[in-house]
Each structure stands twice: as structure tokens, then as C-alpha cells.
Amino acid sequence: MSSSRAEALFAPLERLLEGASHPLEVRESGRVSYVGNGIVRVEGLPRVASEELVQLSGDSLGLAFTLEESETCLVLLDDAASIVTGTPAMRTGRVLDVPVGHALLGRVVDAVGRPLDGGRSLEALGRRPVEGPAPPIISRAPVTVPLHTGVKAVDALVPIGRGQRELLLGDRSTGKTALALSTILNQAHSGVVCVYCAVGQRDSAVAGVIEELRATGALAYTVVVVARSEDPAGCQFVAPYAATSIGEFFMREGRDVLVVYDDLTCHARAYRELCLLLRRPPGRDAFPGDIFYIHSRLLERATHLSREEGGGSLSALPIVVTEAEDITAYLPTNLISITDGQIVLSSTLFQRGLLPAVDVTRSVSRVGGDAQLPAYRAVTGDLRLVYAQYQELEAFSRFDTRLSPQTRKALEHGRRVREVLRQDDRELLDVSSQIAVLLAATTGLFDELPLERVADGERRIRAVLRARCEKLCHRIEAGAPLDDVMRADLLASARAALGEQDVS
Ligand SMILES: Nc1ncnc2c1ncn2[C@@H]1O[C@H](COP(=O)(O)OP(=O)(O)OP(=O)(O)O)[C@@H](O)[C@H]1O
Ligand SMILES: [Mg+2]
Known part of the structure; x- marks a missing residue:
């Protein structure tokens, strides 16, 4: 065909296409060749990218996980009921993202940001990819501001700073969720935005947490992300990353954010399930080889940003479940090495009613000490030592009833210090x-009080402090160091409260 004839033929067609109201779009599509439990294999998507979203029948979405020469393995993010062999699969060219913004505060959403609370749609909000790079070293600043939990044993002995990652570990039912929830409730006046991410938890436990957040008004500054245990393993896998992205939005605005991951054991199990279904080779405890990487890439996103980057922070409180108090198992050791410290909750202490069951000897905070208020640091300097010595003495005293008066005195002192560290999970205390x-x-x-009257004495001290030392409390909270005058003032009010001496 001569070029002039071809032009005559194509020119009207080109004009037609230029004038079309919907520009044409080329989309790659394939077909499902295998449907498994929470995964599908698709043939015919040669140019699909890793972690790209693929649309299956209707609104169902899959995440490209393993790319092979002729097949792509997708992890499902929805129920697979309508997907059969032959179902068309379409590339979307997008990666998984979640809605982010202020409108999310007070909301309960699923792993991909769909509302679970029957509230208003979140479609109109901005979106942020679920996976994102961790801030580079140059954008980070040291942790300097404390994140108070309101729990004496933690704030005194394993203090947490804003931007820190502190692991919470313990056996089943040792108060892990209760401690994380207390920390969220204690942020009522601190301006910290909280994200609670529940992965694979019992529905009743999650409902209890949401109810508590609602009843105390804490939901107003909290976002709840839920991936239930019966949700596809893919949803449970992406939920912590989604929660981090939601938190990062606030961090990038210069706010302080706390993200609780409850719990990463269920998250790792969901990932193991996916990898075994995808026939990736299992390693230790049947976990895939990159289990360390999936948790480090999640927790490295927690940081304190430098002033040039807005100065926001994202603190992470990941929870992991241990068995028989073994913190040297595979997942706990991985997570201990990734995080900046750990709070170990002991089932032995829990059974003895010593709540919160924080095992002081095995708990540590590697950066929080620098962030502790100076007045607090002055008081807790010896506390850890006294407490550790007491634990040793207590074990020793079981064998020998004839104790020297000094040992007996040290034991009685230690007993009272431990009694003071006891705290009900809803009784949160301010720093002063x-x-x-x-x-x-x-x-x-x-030391002179009978053990059962210590709690009452403590309440009286707090009441007197509120009534008489308001200015002093403000100074302490503003970061003033504890000088001799302040120390004497505090002790005088405490003595007055305990009825030893009248300071009127
Ligand atoms: N400091 C405390 N004072 C009183 N009760 C507490 C305290 N800490 C925890 N509890 C109680 O202990 C029980 C178990 O706590 P929680 O559900 O937080 O444990 P968990 O470790 O998260 O359990 P699971 O492993 O099942 O998730 C709850 O009934 C909680 O109210
Ligand atoms: Mg729990």
C-alpha cells in the first residue's frame, strides 16, 4: 500500500482516537491457574512487578509475592470464595496503600484501611503505600523525650523514650495487652497519637480493647487496625506495615506517635503459612529464612526524626509471645536483637499476683534511660540495685530461717519497694x-508500715502531693533536676501523709 493511501486510511481513525473522551489504556491480564488457601497462582502476567496489586474477580485483590518465569504467586487480601481456576487477573500498576489522615483518629479499620466500625467511608482520604523505606540515618535524631506509660515499674526501671522500639514479651495471659493498653490510655494529655494494631487476636480480646479505648475517651487519639485470626493470612501479614504507614503520616506532620503491634508471633505465623503454601523452603521452626528481615524492615521505620525532618517520632511497642518463659526461642531472640530493649513479663510473678508482672532482672531499656526526666533519674538510680539485691536475698532466705538483723531489715525494705511497684492496670500515675x-x-x-497498709500509704502520699505541691510537680514535669530542697519537700509531704510528722 502506498504511503499516501495508508495516510488517507489512518488519518480519520487517529482523529477519532484523539477526540475520544476516555484515553485508551493498555492493561495486562492473565488467568488464575491454581487456587490455594489464601494464595493463587496466575499465568500470563509477564511484566507484573513484585508487590504489585493484581485485581481478581470483582473487587478481590491479590499481592504479587513470588514472580516465576511462567507464573506469578499472589497472596489474597480478600475472601477467595468467588475465585476459581480461569478467573481473569488484571495488573493494576499500583502497590498496596492505605488511607491516611486525621479522619482516621477514632476509627477501626482492617489491614487495607476499610472501615470495620460502620462509620463514614475513608475513600476521600489521601493514601500512603503500606511498605516504605525506613528513614536514613542522617534524618534521625537521638531519643531524648520520655514516653510515659503511667506504670511505675516500667517508667522507673525500663523507661521508654519517644522514637524507641521496646519489645514486650511474656507467656500467654501475663498482661502484655494490658500493659500496652495502659500506655495508650496514659497518652490522654501527652499529645501522642496512638495506633493499636491487632494481628490474629481473639475477637473478644480485640472488642474488649476497643471498648476500653472508647469508654475512656482514648479512641479520640487512637487508630485501631485489625486483622482477625480468620482473615486471610495475607491480611494478617500486611496489617503491621499498614499500621506503621498510618502512624508515619502523623510522624511526618511532626507529631509523636506510638504504634502497638499485638502480636508479632501471630504475624510471623501468618507469614510462615504463606511461605509454606508458596513452597518457599522452610528454615528453623519452619519459619522462612527472611523472617528476621520482615520484622527488621517493619521496626526500622520507628524513629525520632531530626529537626530538619520535622522532629516527629514513631515509637514501637511490638508484642511477642513466649513459651515456658523462654526468651531465647527463635522469634524472641530475633526481635530482642532488632529492638532497643525488652520488657519481660513473667508468668511466675503473674501467678503470685505481683502485677504488673515485669521481671526486672531480665528487662532492659537501651536508650530510654537518656530520655528519663532528670528528677526521675535521681530517684531510680538505686532502685534497680535494691530490687535485684532483694530478689537474691529472698531466694536465699528460703533456705535459712536464722537471718541476721541486717538481712532481715534489707528483706523488709525490699518487700516494701516491691509492694510499691505493684499497680493495678487501670490506675495510671503521673510522673511526680x-x-x-x-x-x-x-x-x-x-519500712515501718505493715505490708498490707503500703498501698493505702501510697494513696495518701499522692493525695497530699496533689493538694500541697502543685508548683513542685510542674517543675518536675518541666524537666527540673531534683535538688536537695525539692527532695526535702517531697519527703516532708510523704512523711506528713504517712502520719509520721506534721508539717503544717
Ligand atoms: N496490672 C494488672 N492489674 C490487674 N490485672 C491485670 C494487670 N495486668 C493484667 N491484668 C489482667 O490479666 C489478664 C490477662 O491480661 P492480658 O489479656 O493483657 O494478657 P496477654 O498477655 O495479653 O494475654 P494473651 O497472651 O492471651 O494475649 C487480664 O484479665 C487483665 O485484666
Ligand atoms: Mg494480649
Whole structure:
């Protein structure tokens, strides 16, 4: 055909296409060749990218996980009921993202950001990819501001800073969720935005947490991300990354954010399930070889940003379940090495009613000490030592009933310090109350009281402090160091409260 004839033929067609209201779009599509439990294999998507979203029948979405020469393995993010062999699969050219924004506060959403609370649609919000790079070293700043949990044992002995990653580990039912929830509830006046991410938890436990957040008003500054245990393993796998992206939005605005991952054991199991279904080679405990990487790439996103980057922070409280208090199992050791410290909850202490069951000897905070308020640091300096010595003495005293008066005195002192560290999970304390009570305990003001009256004495100290030392409390909270005058003031009010001496 001569070129002039071809032109005459194509020119009207080209004009037609230029004028079309919907520009034409080329889409790659394939077909499902195998449907498994939470995964599908698709043939005919030669140019699909890793982690790209693929649309299956209707609104069902799959995530490209393993790319092979002739097949692509997708992880399903929806129920697979309508997917059969031969179902068309279409590339979307997008990666998985979630809605982010202020409108999410107070909402309960699933792993891909769909509302679960029957509230308004979140379609209109901006979106952020679920996976994102961790901030580079140059954008990070040291952790300097404390994140108070309101729990004496933690704030005093394993203090957490904003931007820190602190692992919470313990056997089943040792108060892990309760401690994380207390930390969220204690942020009511701190301006910290919270994200609670439940992965593979019992529905009743998650409903309990949401109810508690709602009843206390904490839901107003919290976003809840839920991947239930009966959701596809893919949803459970992406939920923590989605929760982090939601938190990162607030961090990038210069806010302080706390993300609780409850729990990463279920997350790792969901990933193991997917990898075994995808026939990836299993390693230790049948976990895939990159299990360390999936958790480090999640937790490395927690940081304190430098002033040039807005100064926001994202603190992470991942929870992991241990068996028979073994913190040297595969997942716990991985996570201990990724995080900046760990709070170990002991089932032995829990059974003895010593709540919160924080095992002080095995818990550590590697960066939080620098962020602790100066007044607090002055009080807790000896506390850890006194407590560790007491634990040793207590074990030793079981064998020998003839104790020297000094040992007996040290034991009684230690017993009272431990009694003071006991706390109900809904009784959260501000920093100055904690300092006053711990100062009284380490100075030995409780030593003359019978053990069962220590809790009452502690309450009286707090009441007197509120009534008489408002200015002092403000100074402590503003970061003033504890000088001799302040120390004497605090002790005088404590003595007055315990009825030893009238300071009127
Ligand atoms: N400091 C505390 N004071 C009183 N009760 C507490 C305290 N800490 C935890 N509990 C109670 O202990 C029980 C178990 O706590 P929780 O559900 O937080 O444990 P868990 O470790 O998260 O359990 P699971 O492993 O099943 O998730 C709850 O009934 C909770 O109210
Ligand atoms: Mg729990």
C-alpha cells in the first residue's frame, strides 16, 4: 500500500482516537491457574512487578509475592470464595496503600484501611503505600523525650523514650495487652497519637480493647487496625506495615506517635503459612529464612526524626509471645536483637499476683534511660540495685530461717519497694506522683508500715502531693533536676501523709 493511501486510511481513525473522551489504556491480564488457601497462582502476567496489586474477580485483590518465569504467586487480601481456576487477573500498576489522615483518629479499620466500625467511608482520604523505606540515618535524631506509660515499674526501671522500639514479651495471659493498653490510655494529655494494631487476636480480646479505648475517651487519639485470626493470612501479614504507614503520616506532620503491634508471633505465623503454601523452603521452626528481615524492615521505620525532618517520632511497642518463659526461642531472640530493649513479663510473678508482672532482672531499656526526666533519674538510680539485691536475698532466705538483723531489715525494705511497684492496670500515675512514692519507698518511709497498709500509704502520699505541691510537680514535669530542697519537700509531704510528722 502506498504511503499516501495508508495516510488517507489512518488519518480519520487517529482523529477519532484523539477526540475520544476516555484515553485508551493498555492493561495486562492473565488467568488464575491454581487456587490455594489464601494464595493463587496466575499465568500470563509477564511484566507484573513484585508487590504489585493484581485485581481478581470483582473487587478481590491479590499481592504479587513470588514472580516465576511462567507464573506469578499472589497472596489474597480478600475472601477467595468467588475465585476459581480461569478467573481473569488484571495488573493494576499500583502497590498496596492505605488511607491516611486525621479522619482516621477514632476509627477501626482492617489491614487495607476499610472501615470495620460502620462509620463514614475513608475513600476521600489521601493514601500512603503500606511498605516504605525506613528513614536514613542522617534524618534521625537521638531519643531524648520520655514516653510515659503511667506504670511505675516500667517508667522507673525500663523507661521508654519517644522514637524507641521496646519489645514486650511474656507467656500467654501475663498482661502484655494490658500493659500496652495502659500506655495508650496514659497518652490522654501527652499529645501522642496512638495506633493499636491487632494481628490474629481473639475477637473478644480485640472488642474488649476497643471498648476500653472508647469508654475512656482514648479512641479520640487512637487508630485501631485489625486483622482477625480468620482473615486471610495475607491480611494478617500486611496489617503491621499498614499500621506503621498510618502512624508515619502523623510522624511526618511532626507529631509523636506510638504504634502497638499485638502480636508479632501471630504475624510471623501468618507469614510462615504463606511461605509454606508458596513452597518457599522452610528454615528453623519452619519459619522462612527472611523472617528476621520482615520484622527488621517493619521496626526500622520507628524513629525520632531530626529537626530538619520535622522532629516527629514513631515509637514501637511490638508484642511477642513466649513459651515456658523462654526468651531465647527463635522469634524472641530475633526481635530482642532488632529492638532497643525488652520488657519481660513473667508468668511466675503473674501467678503470685505481683502485677504488673515485669521481671526486672531480665528487662532492659537501651536508650530510654537518656530520655528519663532528670528528677526521675535521681530517684531510680538505686532502685534497680535494691530490687535485684532483694530478689537474691529472698531466694536465699528460703533456705535459712536464722537471718541476721541486717538481712532481715534489707528483706523488709525490699518487700516494701516491691509492694510499691505493684499497680493495678487501670490506675495510671503521673510522673511526680511516681517520683514522690518511689522516693518515699527507697528512703525507707514505708519500712515501718505493715505490708498490707503500703498501698493505702501510697494513696495518701499522692493525695497530699496533689493538694500541697502543685508548683513542685510542674517543675518536675518541666524537666527540673531534683535538688536537695525539692527532695526535702517531697519527703516532708510523704512523711506528713504517712502520719509520721506534721508539717503544717
Ligand atoms: N496490672 C494488672 N492489674 C490487674 N490485672 C491485670 C494487670 N495486668 C493484667 N491484668 C489482667 O490479666 C489478664 C490477662 O491480661 P492480658 O489479656 O493483657 O494478657 P496477654 O498477655 O495479653 O494475654 P494473651 O497472651 O492471651 O494475649 C487480664 O484479665 C487483665 O485484666
Ligand atoms: Mg494480649
